[in-house]
Amino acid sequence: MKIYYVEDEKDLSEIIRKYLVREGYETTVFHDGESAMEHINDRVDLWILDIMLTGEISGYDLIKALKQRGNPAAVIFTSARDQDLDKIMGLELGSDDYLAKPYSPRELILRVKAVLKRRNTGQQSELVHYANYEINLTRREIKDKEKEKMIDLTNKEFELLLFFLKNINTAFGRDDILRHVWGDNYYGSDRVVDDLLRRLRHKMPELKIETIYGFGYRLL
Template identity: 50%
Template sequence: MNYHIGVVEDDPNIQNIVMAYLKKEGFEVTLSDSAEKAWEVWENRKPDMWILDIMLPGMDGYEFCKKIRNESEVPIIIISAKDEEIDKILGLELGGDDYLTKPFSPRELIARIKRLFKRSAPRIDAENGDKEIIKTHHLEIYIEERRIFYKGKEFDVTTKEFDMLLFFTQNINRAFSREDLLVRVWGDDYFGSDRAVDDLVKRLRKKLPDLPLETVWGYGYRLRDEEEAE
């Protein structure tokens, strides 16, 4: 599949480097030097992923991320010279799927892009094409379609929200540390803070407030069996 990636960046040097690497990998690229222009791109031909700078003229990247998330769960990788933990947490809270601090390796960016596309792509049972579904009382996860139903209602989730929820449902009642969850959901090459785990759990609890996703104090989190939790 020829993925279309929208790049929102106002630095000409970074524009050229990112464009060159993305095109070398076979991606179709649309470049915008402001969030306002990027929004016009979104309204006319929606990219399959956004590479988004935070510090932009006019509307900043945070606001653009928030606007996109109001309409879609398309993957978003935030790139920024702001490397404070609070900036990373804010970007993830607003719906970013990943966060890279400038200066970054273009190869690392490509690796993260491929990993996000791999996780967000539907998975098909090669043997018989049957749908693979995980059911745990009120929760149903359609793995190939990457759809979540809770108490009969479908909920939109981001790529990492889906990955975390799928992992928990495959390990009911088992507690995992924040470090374990970083590796399982973000990958063992992720170097961000484990606060990203707390933020993702917070987002899942907000979307699914009745889900028994429990804090294991001083350790991490677990998803309880709903019959035990009731």
Template identity: 45%
Template sequence: MTSIAVVEDDPNIQRIVSAYLEKSGYEVNVLDDAEQGMNLWKTNPPDMWILDIMLPGMDGYDFCKKIREKSDVPIIIISAKDEEVDKILGLELGGDDYLTKPFSPGELVARVKRLFKRVQPTSQSNEAEIQVLDLMIYPDERRVFWKGQEVELTTKEFGMTLLFAKHPNRAFSREELLQRVWGDDYVGSDRAVDDLVKRLRKKFTDIPLETVWGYGYRFKVEEGST
């Protein structure tokens, strides 16, 4: 059964949200704070997180950031903060959706279903392996090797790596990378692209992932290289 963790310290919201989600067929874990969320993440990570921002101790922003550093699991942020700057911050830190309190429980369920549908693969690609320089990718197995060593990647890291490998030397704008890796409905800033490229450079030592100043990035391959 698909599991969802709800990190929210308001008992009324806990009760209503969990009731609606369980009625829709999801397994729900209700947690009072981010510290409990950290424990669940380490022992039995859910398939989705629903996070309140105003939590005792570590707030939802910091928890969202910690999750996103290691995983692309779907995250919906719920908050009484309705300023645009708060929504942008939540999305830039890795949230996939942002819902302002008070909200309809039915709308939350609809957004949960839509988000799960968006992140789940729809079909088998049956793509052959791709090799560029010291980079080897097996798309169907979602396995990536760099200089003979397997590299563990999140979903978005894999998506961007595969895109660059398929189009060596092509310069992609930040806007196009957002559209092709994050999807058409992403509403955060292009800083997310820079953060993801930084993570790839850290994981792939000496990878020729070049900055095209004022535009975006390209995977540079010298003529005659294999």
């Protein structure tokens, strides 16, 4: 499998590159966002992106470019800044995982293996059908069969959709949704649920998500 690793700390990048190569991954290292952006259309299995990079192009810019071009590569974000904020931003933009610095090479390798296993296109895909939507749970892809087009969701939008699909006709309050989609360590306004739900409804208007005023939501 082929990995692109974007990291401006040269000593760290060389250590990680050696670990990845030792595990059998063909690994290319970029030390700035500008050089990485030149290869944004390449077909690789995984990008490992540091958020803060030397130059004007950040890890955020790179993942936005990947998603805009429909690049199917998996993405792992790393960052040493405000970890909670970076993690939320990275996952919202569609990354598959997030790793805070400092991290051990072995921990990164384990994350790489887990992400690539989930993204392995050779495994049997689990499909769910709802209205005109064909939802590939394995590859995290959604197709509108009537319009013959793919629907792009962020990681959190897909997690919310998955949560509803697994609990059709069951009502959940905002706190329940926060816990299942954002995790127990999220600290912030529960209104983030309303915003995420609004975006999901916009992208998938055939979803019959009922608002239960004063309580929460359920998928019918």
